[in-house]
Amino acid sequence: xxxxxxxxxxxxxxxxxxxxxxxxxxxxxxxxxxxxxxxxxxxxxxxxxxxxxxxxxxxxxxxxxxxxxxxxxxxxxxxxxxxxxxxxxxxxxxxxxxxxxxxxxxxxxxxxxxxxxxxxxxxxxxxxxxxxxxxxxxxxxxxxxxxxxxxxxxxxxxxxxxxxxxxxxxxxxxxxxxxxxxxxxxxxxxxxxxxxxxxxxxxxxxxxxxxxxxxxxxxxxxxxxxxxxxxxxxxxxx
Amino acid sequence: xxxxxxxxxxxxxxxxxxxxxxxxxxxxxxxxxxxxxxxxxxxxxxxxxxxxxxxxxxxxxxxxxxxxxxxxxxxxxxxxxxxxxxxxxxxxxxxxxxxxxxxxxxxxxxxxxxxxxxxxxxxxxxxxxxxxxxxxxxxxxxxxxxxxxxxxxxxxxxxxxxxxxxxxxxxxxxxxxxxxxxxxxxxxxxxxxxxxxxxxxxxxxxxxxxxxxxxxxxxxxxxxxxxxxxxxxxxxxxxxxxxxxxxxxxxxxxxxxxxxxxxxxxxxxxxxxxxxxxxxxxxxxxxxxxxxxxxxxxxxxxxxxxxxxx
Numbered sequence: 001x002x003x004x005x006x007x008x009x010x011x012x013x014x015x016x017x018x019x020x021x022x023x024x025x026x027x028x029x030x031x032x033x034x035x036x037x038x039x040x041x042x043x044x045x046x047x048x049x050x051x052x053x054x055x056x057x058x059x060x061x062x063x064x065x066x067x068x069x070x071x072x073x074x075x076x077x078x079x080x081x082x083x084x085x086x087x088x089x090x091x092x093x094x095x096x097x098x099x100x101x102x103x104x105x106x107x108x109x110x111x112x113x114x115x116x117x118x119x120x121x122x123x124x125x126x127x128x129x130x131x132x133x134x135x136x137x138x139x140x141x142x143x144x145x146x147x148x149x150x151x152x153x154x155x156x157x158x159x160x161x162x163x164x165x166x167x168x169x170x171x172x173x174x175x176x177x178x179x180x181x182x183x184x185x186x187x188x189x190x191x192x193x194x195x196x197x198x199x200x201x202x203x204x205x206x207x208x209x210x211x212x213x214x215x216x217x218x219x220x221x222x223x224x225x226x227x228x229x230x231x232x233x234x235x236x237x238x
Numbered sequence: 239x240x241x242x243x244x245x246x247x248x249x250x251x252x253x254x255x256x257x258x259x260x261x262x263x264x265x266x267x268x269x270x271x272x273x274x275x276x277x278x279x280x281x282x283x284x285x286x287x288x289x290x291x292x293x294x295x296x297x298x299x300x301x302x303x304x305x306x307x308x309x310x311x312x313x314x315x316x317x318x319x320x321x322x323x324x325x326x327x328x329x330x331x332x333x334x335x336x337x338x339x340x341x342x343x344x345x346x347x348x349x350x351x352x353x354x355x356x357x358x359x360x361x362x363x364x365x366x367x368x369x370x371x372x373x374x375x376x377x378x379x380x381x382x383x384x385x386x387x388x389x390x391x392x393x394x395x396x397x398x399x400x401x402x403x404x405x406x407x408x409x410x411x412x413x414x415x416x417x418x419x420x421x422x423x424x425x426x427x428x429x430x431x432x433x434x435x436x437x438x439x440x441x442x443x444x445x446x447x448x449x450x451x452x453x454x455x456x457x458x459x460x461x462x463x464x465x466x467x468x469x470x471x472x473x474x475x476x477x478x479x480x481x482x483x484x485x486x487x488x489x490x491x492x493x494x495x496x497x498x499x500x501x502x503x504x505x506x507x508x509x510x511x512x513x514x515x516x517x518x519x520x521x522x523x524x525x526x527x528x529x530x531x532x533x534x535x536x537x538x539x540x541x542x543x544x545x546x547x548x
Binding site: 087090150 | 521523524529530531534541542545547548
């Protein structure tokens with residue numbers, strides 16, 4: 001269980017990027033965070049992972065207050081983060097990165113399994129460097145594989161569908177389905193396919209939590225375009 | 239011949255893969271300016287120079303395949319001035335590996351240095367990998383200095399891969415490489431340098447692509463930390479239908495200074511020459527990504543640098 005209490009974040013150039021967000025994400029559920037661009041979705045995810053300095057409020061993870069833990073400490077508590085725009089590393093191979101993520105030497109079979117889940121052929125990629133020789137879609141899939149390699153209990157994926165071809169995306173949807181139940185997933189997405197497999201959906205706009213509810217409560221209104229300013233029947237308006 | 243001391247053995251392990259037993263293949267081990275051990279094989283003859291200069295000649299028979307020659311040189315104390323001239327003659331169609339490597343240990347207040355002047359004559363169709371690692375150790379304030387000069391003559395359709403690494407601890411290095419590449423021949427140089435503290439490093443490559451369809455690739459990656467200073471100079475000269483690629487990529491931290499001076503000189507209109515240079519600090523995003531995997535900032539930095547120099 002991850003609990004956010006009164007989470008806010010501002011920077012000198014812009015106030016209220018996140019405004020007083022209260023949220024509970026139960027264990028084993030897939031929560032999709034959606035909403036308009038620039039509304040604060042990625043900032044919220046980064047606040048949970050400890051990637052933003054100066055976030056106020058309280059974050060509790062599995063009963064422990066992690067508000068004052070840095071990104072490394074939160075990672076070691078079991079929070080993983082797949083970046084929307086993964087970073088490239090000269091000289092670090094896919095194998096090395098997956099070993100770092102798993103904090104041990106993975107077997108060839110284990111790497112094969114991880115890369116297979118994200119639609120990459122192991123023989124072609126295991127010794128490739130994570131540098132500019134990889135396309136945006138390829139590096140995105142490696143990024144997702146690093147989170148899978150960690151096997152943590154709370155996994156954040158920031159727009160995992162971006163740059164990924166439709167065939168690989170189908171496979172990813174299945175991976176997310178398999179993951180929920182054993183771990184919590186928070187996926188930032190606008191993709192209908194992702195929204196359809198969500199247990200819960202929350203809508204963030206203008207730095208605020210605007211709508212929160214189960215998929216069945218929120219999705220119909222989202223699909224009809226009634227996202228903001230309207231509280232769907234059964235959904236909890238904030 | 240002199241007996242290897244423990245410091246030399248330790249340096250040899252780091253710079254030439256020494257495993258406390260005799261090298262497999264031909265070898266010449268130099269310690270504090272003297273020959274400590276030497277062995278030739280049927281195909282690789284190592285002899286002392288006959289021109290009065292300190293050093294060796296290595297003659298590799300034409301057609302020799304898959305053999306190795308080790309020529310490490312170590313300085314194990316302060317106040318040693320070691321200058322050696324080593325010439326390599328690689329016969330036609332040979333395919334060999336040459337493992338050099340130099341370590342300078344200095345616990346004294348006086349300077350110690352090793353200057354290795356290597357000359358390669360690669361005959362037609364020959365291939366060689368030249369692997370060179372440099373390391374400085376010891377707690378003395380005396381300078382640990384390594385100044386290699388490498389002269390390369392690549393004849394028709396020959397190929398030389400030069401992998402040169404400065405592992406660290408070398409206070410001052412001035413590295414010069416001059417190559418002439420004939421028709422169909424190819425030179426590939428991968429250089430990796432690490433400097434810290436007050437270290438100073440200069441590398442200077444001049445590659446003359448004289449032959450038709452000759453090619454060269456010079457790639458340098460370096461990390462400069464502390465108050466160290468690095469200077470990278472490369473000059474590719476295209477005199478014919480040829481391809482040359484030079485790349486200098488540096489990570490810089492603390493108060494270090496990196497200077498890169500790439501130069502391309504096309505004498506022939508059919509020369510294709512490219513240079514890429516980048517200097518920058520470790521990206522914050524890279525550190526953050528590795529921290530999300532549970533690494534500390536220091537561990538992340540180490541992984542990035544090791545990867546960059548790998």
